Amino acid sequence: MHLLKSHWWKILAISILVYTLVGGLLMDVPRLNILNETIRNQYFHVCMWFGMILLFIGSLVNAIKYLSSNSLKHDIRSEAYASIGILFGILGIVTGMLWARYTWGDYWSGDPKQNGAAISILIYAAYFVLRSSFEDEIQRARISSVYNIFAFFAMIPLLFILPRMTDSLHPGSGGNPGFNFYDLDSKLRMVFYPAVIGWTLYGVWIASIKIRFEEYKLRKENK
Numbered sequence: 726m727h728l729l730k731s732h733w734w735k736i737l738a739i740s741i742l743v744y745t746l747v748g749g750l751l752m753d754v755p756r757l758n759i760l761n762e763t764i765r766n767q768y769f770h771v772c773m774w775f776g777m778i779l780l781f782i783g784s785l786v787n788a789i790k791y792l793s794s795n796s797l798k799h800d801i802r803s804e805a806y807a808s809i810g811i812l813f814g815i816l817g818i819v820t821g822m823l824w825a826r827y828t829w830g831d832y833w834s835g836d837p838k839q840n841g842a843a844i845s846i847l848i849y850a851a852y853f854v855l856r857s858s859f860e861d862e863i864q865r866a867r868i869s870s871v872y873n874i875f876a877f878f879a880m881i882p883l884l885f886i887l888p889r890m891t892d893s894l895h896p897g898s899g900g901n902p903g904f905n906f907y908d909l910d911s912k913l914r915m916v917f918y919p920a921v922i923g924w925t926l927y928g929v930w931i932a933s934i935k936i937r938f939e940e941y942k943l944r945k946e947n948k
Contacts, residue, residue: 785874
């Protein structure tokens with residue numbers, strides 16, 4: 726019973742993702758011009774990006790905690806959340822490219838939000854390059870935590886501000902109506918919101934495995 730209680734959220738994550746897969750592929754969706762059946766991709770593409778942002782927020786919070794406490798445990802957690810966040814970001818870009826191919830006619834059209842997403846991922850990729858350039862763990866943790874804060878606040882305008890200031894094919898940008906306005910009806914909400922929770926919990930689960938492994942290595946080195 727204790728084991729079940731400690732792992733309830735992992736069971737919930739798997740249950741929601743199974744529901745997302747089955748419901749996302751089989752439940753009815755609105756028949757919209759151009760999008761048609763491809764709108765099902767929002768359960769994966771859009772929800773993964775929601776999960777990515779929440780993981781990056783977790784990474785940001787732990788980076789700030791490290792700078793205020795100098796505890797390497799916070800640096801470990803910050804790095805783990807960032808690594809899974811960037812994985813979700815890459816998967817989001819790939820699923821977005823597939824969606825663009827069938828709705829916009831090309832995998833990459835130079836859309837402002839596409840470009841902003843790619844730049845954001847590259848900024849976070851530089852975070853890991855920066856970490857690998859330091860041998861001293863204290864110096865690595867301190868400098869990478871500062872960079873982590875920069876990376877997060879650079880991502881916000883690239884994804885949410887600049888694309889809205891110019892023409893964009895993405896919903897909610899450049900005068901195009903957002904999903905909430907024209908197609909996120911009750912059928913889509915039944916899968917969309919649980920999918921955001923499911924992908925986020927799954928990302929936290931993967932990050933927790935990485936955190937436990939890195940904390941074990943830290944304890945072993947300090948013996």
